[in-house]
Amino acid sequence: MSEAPIIAIRDLRNSFGDQVIHEGLNLDVQRGEILGVVGGSGTGKSVLMRSIIGLQTPDAGEIRVLGENMIARDEDEAKNIRRRWGVLFQNGALFSTLTVAENVEVPIREYFPFIKEPLLDEIASYKISMSGLPANAGPKFPSELSGGMRKRAGLARALALDPELLFLDEPTAGLDPIGAAAFDELIEGLKQKLDLTVFLITHDLDTLWAICDRVAVIADRKVIAVGTIEELLALDHPWIQEYFNGPRGRAAVAGLKGH
Numbered sequence: 001m002s003e004a005p006i007i008a009i010r011d012l013r014n015s016f017g018d019q020v021i022h023e024g025l026n027l028d029v030q031r032g033e034i035l036g037v038v039g040g041s042g043t044g045k046s047v048l049m050r051s052i053i054g055l056q057t058p059d060a061g062e063i064r065v066l067g068e069n070m071i072a073r074d075e076d077e078a079k080n081i082r083r084r085w086g087v088l089f090q091n092g093a094l095f096s097t098l099t100v101a102e103n104v105e106v107p108i109r110e111y112f113p114f115i116k117e118p119l120l121d122e123i124a125s126y127k128i129s130m131s132g133l134p135a136n137a138g139p140k141f142p143s144e145l146s147g148g149m150r151k152r153a154g155l156a157r158a159l160a161l162d163p164e165l166l167f168l169d170e171p172t173a174g175l176d177p178i179g180a181a182a183f184d185e186l187i188e189g190l191k192q193k194l195d196l197t198v199f200l201i202t203h204d205l206d207t208l209w210a211i212c213d214r215v216a217v218i219a220d221r222k223v224i225a226v227g228t229i230e231e232l233l234a235l236d237h238p239w240i241q242e243y244f245n246g247p248r249g250r251a252a253v254a255g256l257k258g259h
């Protein structure tokens, strides 16, 4: 029998006023996979992620994460589950008045207030180097970093509590192609080393081909298909064909073959 999915979503409905974003959305994420989530702009990828991590209360449906029902939990229980995942938001969401090291220490202080300064600094340095930043990035403020370094700093903070599950919202947006490829490699390497499951929203076809085990496509308010890119390519849906088989999709495959 296969293992229960690490994220299971059933019949999800989200709306803002009379704008319905999701209706009858179902999705399973399997432990150990990198699941890419794609869809046109405004199809509700970020809203889906926010629903899973409890920042958006759905109108209806069921969301189970790590075996726990995420809807209508009391705050203490929700907090206990939250520490088992890390999130990298689209804009990095670092605290601008804190250094990189202090940003990484925020979740550790919240969950382990008894950990003393020297050990905190050591853990922060470890997470910073694990995210591919030089050691001297720790005392810097986010405004002193490049876009790529800020993403890595956000990643270091997402890894602060040794998560089992990582949520990444467009991690390579705004990076140059070389920086984006390096970030993909970093994610893939961390996934292997740390046994992570990754929920990854992206528009980046190179990322999808390079590191995603499966891809979920959101359209018409639901997940219309999930599978490997090869499996998706066999489907007749116009958006899927246009996306993966259009000029950019073909360029991504050509780039991959050129490596």
Ligand SMILES: Nc1ncnc2c1ncn2[C@@H]1O[C@H](COP(=O)(O)OP(=O)(O)OP(=O)(O)O)[C@@H](O)[C@H]1O
Pocket: 016, 021, 039, 040, 041, 042, 043, 044, 045, 046, 047, 048
């Ligand atoms: N807090 C909110 N209040 C009202 N509407 C919202 C809110 N958050 C999101 N929306 C709307 O929900 C829709 C889906 O937004 P979402 O950010 O999830 O899209 P997305 O698929 O992530 O888009 P993109 O690829 O452009 O980032 C959009 O129309 C957006 O305007």
